[in-house]
Amino acid sequence: MSITRTAPVRTVAPVTGPRKRRVTRGRLGLHAFLMVVSLAFLAPLLLAVYASLRPYEETAKYGYFSLPRHLSFDYYAKAFNDSGMGKYFVNSLIIAVPGVLLTLFLASFVAFCVTRLKIRGGLVLLMVFTAGNLLPQQVIVTPLYVLFTKIDLPYWMSDSMTMYDSYWAVLAVQVAFQVGFCVFVLANFMRTIPDEIVEAARVDGAGVWTQYWNITLPLCRPALAALATLQFTWMYNDFLWALVFISDGEKLPITSALNNLRGQFFTDYNLLAAGSVIVALPTVLVFLLLQRHFIAGLTLGASKG
Structure with missing residues (x-):
């Protein structure tokens, strides 16, 4: 008499899709x-x-919060031409782009040495x-x-033969004040990289250079992108140091171009807007280009543990 053995029947769990999060009052309130906070920041x-x-004339008659009667882009062309923004854009890029690159290079090297x-x-x-x-x-x-x-300074570096009234003065101050913050952020980031x-x-x-340039820096790309976005925004929008250290109006950054749109007796605030x-x-464009890396740098470590 032969006994036949039957294999145990295995039950396969049905494949289900991702669980939907339950919508609660707390989540609705959070969203x-x-x-509301996003609209408050975007409102201006x-x-x-x-x-x-x-x-x-329309806003003066009906108010800024009234419905529009006529919309056009005429003010944009007028603002760009009347203020001479082209040369001021170049001045800001001369300060901001080298300033960001030099700040990140120095800060990353110091953070690498420390960690x-x-x-x-x-x-x-x-x-x-x-x-x-x-320090204020x-x-x-x-x-x-x-x-x-x-x-x-030599003549080819500064028309005034000194650091005053030159881009070098503004660039030096920007780098000096921003390196500390970047060192702090990058040092904490590099500590998360495994020592192995x-x-x-x-x-x-x-x-040492290979460890820094070819190994450590590529792993710090999210943090570098986030810092590059912040540093470009801060240096591009700064007006204090350029106002103090530059006397030649042709060298002032883009923020000074807005002052050219203000009249002596009357200011068209729509033109100023x-x-x-x-x-x-430009700052919006930089954020859009580095958005993915910027968010990755901000959220790094949020899901650890």
Whole structure:
């Protein structure tokens, strides 16, 4: 008599799609709160765009919050031409682009030395860089002004033969004040990189520069992109240091172009709004280009553990 054995029947669980999150009152309240906050931050920009599309006579008669009777882009062309924004755009890029690149390079190298090379006094050095951000910038305006008027430069670097009234003065101050913040952010980011990666490269014969440039920096791309977006916005929008250290009106940054749209006895605020929107476009463009990396840098570590 033969006994046949039957294999146990395996039950396969039905494949189901992703679970839908339950909509609760707390979640609805959170989304409503975030929408209100977003609209509050966007309201000035939206109002500026709306005003820039309307004639000043219309808003003066009906108010800025009235329904439009006529919309056009005439103010944008007028604002760009009347203020001479072309040359001011170039001036801002001359300061902002090298400033961002130099700041990120110096800050990333210092952060690498503090976190990876284990140099003596690295923690104290990091604290010094971080404490530099606590110093109010306005306190050292006068000492820097006197200092830059006494530092000589060759003619091909500065028309005034000194650091004063040159791009170098504004660039030096921007880099000096922004390096500390970037060192603090990048040092904390580099600590999240496993030590085994750098140790393996060191065993394979990689030098310090290779460990920094070819291994560490590519892994810091999200943090660098987030910092690049912030630094470009801050340096591009800054007006204080250019106003203090540059006397030649042809060298002033784009923020000074808006002052050219103000009349002596009358100011067309719709025209000024159009100029403000034009000035803000480069920072918006930079954010859109680096949006994915910027968000990745901000949310890094949010899901750890």
